[in-house]
Amino acid sequence: MTLWKPDPTFYPSPRDAAEAPPEKLAYVAAFDRSAQRPDALAVLDTDPASPAYGTVVGWTDLPHTGDELHHFGWNACSSALCPYAPHPHVERRYLIVPGLRSSRIYVYDTKDRVSPELVKVIEPEELGKRAGYSRPHTVHCGPEGLYVSALGGYGDDGPGGIAILDHNSFEVLGRWEVDRGPQYLAYDFWWHINHDVLVTSEWGTPSMVEDGVVGELLLGRKYGHKIHFWDLRKRRHVQEVDLGDQHQMTLELRPAHDPTKTYGFVGVVTSVEDLSASVWVWHRDGSRWAAEKVITIPAEPASPDDLPDVLKPFGAVPPLVTDIDLSVDDQRLYVSCWGTGELKQYDVSDPFKPVELGSVRLGGIVRREAHPAAPDERLAGGPQMVEVSRDGRRVYVTNSLYGAWDDQFYPDGVGAWMAKIDTESFTLDERFFPHGDDFRGLRPHQTRLQGGDASSDSYCYP
Secondary structure, three states: OOOOOOOOOOOOHHHHHHOOOOOOEEEEEEEEEOOOEEEEEEEEEEOOOOOOOOOOEEEEEEEEEOOEEOOOOEOHHHHHHEEEOOOOOOOOOOOEEEEEEOOEEEEEEOOOOOOOEEEEOOOOOHHHHHEEEEEEEEEEEEEEEEEEEEEEEEEOOOOOOEEEEOOOOOEEEEOOEEEEEOOOOOOOEOOOOHOOOHHHHHEHHHHHHHHOOOOOHHOOOOOEEEEEEEOOOOOOOEEEEEOOEEEEEEEEEOOOOOOOOEEEEEEEEEEOOOOOOEEEEEEEEEOOEEEEEEEEEOEEEHHHHHHOOHHHOEEEEEEOOEEEEOOOOEEEEEEEEEOOOOOEEEEEEOOOOEEEEEEOOOOOOOOOEEEEOOOOOOOOOOOOOEEEOOOOOEEEOOOOOOOOHHHHOOOOOOOEEEEEEOOOOOOOOOOOOEEEEHHHHHHHHHEEEEEOOOOOOOOOOO
């Protein structure tokens, strides 16, 4: 695992990353909602010059059932080049793959093979006893270890938080937080690494989320609506910023890749006042942190006859912003509207004044927009997980969100598909549309790109 020189897929700066060779493979987590079959890692060919372009070329079944793969990440990335990194010669080789329902964490080797190979399983008891957490969710590679967020406590519903794993052995080292302050709900996290700032967001505890959206909790404004700021080195809570309890489910965090900057974006799934979704920018305000809404996406009116039961009383389709992604050059923000079936592109060169540049429609609760490669096929689901290539020229989207949500909002079946968008023309690539049986009956969720992508790496040099 140790190299004599740094991994060539580590980049000192976002500029270097953007100039790197394009990815030739994409790794996609896919899960079986019924939990009767193992989940899997599907590997897609993303090389336009390859005869297998746009098809599944590798496949690895997990050894167990009932994991529900969700988010996953690399064991090491460009943060290993930070000047204080104690592990500068690890390599981007292993995928760290948590099961959101099982609380297992799998380690898969991708080196010199197309289909990843299992090398280690971290059982729920190890995560629980050593870190005190369950329901692992987000993985980020830090300079001194692997950070894994978790929604729940071990033996308790909460609080959720962050566990640290060793880079080399993948053993659970323990809980990251020394002083969590008022933080209880957890979801995503990331950092301004040169400023010793870590940021976390909120969704809900396992009992709040495992069966889907609970109307009483949503209308009671009980889901997460805050972001938290921490001292990264001291591992202590510094400040919480409340977006307002009408803004329910503050999920994905996307900080600026430029390590000299201290701003970032967070997506909010819905407002209980009008079903709109929103994107906020956080930033320093003097010695404190602040956040302000910079994008509002309204709900779309619809006939109750066309809506699933959970939405019939409202007579509208909420956008349901469930993922956002920021290009490595910090110029473009991509916002997925899973409910309306839309991916939006914004110019965020001024992060406080985003300008919408384009939109692509696919699927949607009511629209069921088709892909141009299969114009007669009405698609369920919508652009959900979003991944942007390092050079910012390609965006990949998958259509499944989370098993319980899929069933609530697409009760006739969410299907399975993946698409690719050219960011300059902001049009769909008709040659890239793996769907249906390509995923062997599983639902695709998060994508990771060979050599890194816009949501995997952090950089220590501008």
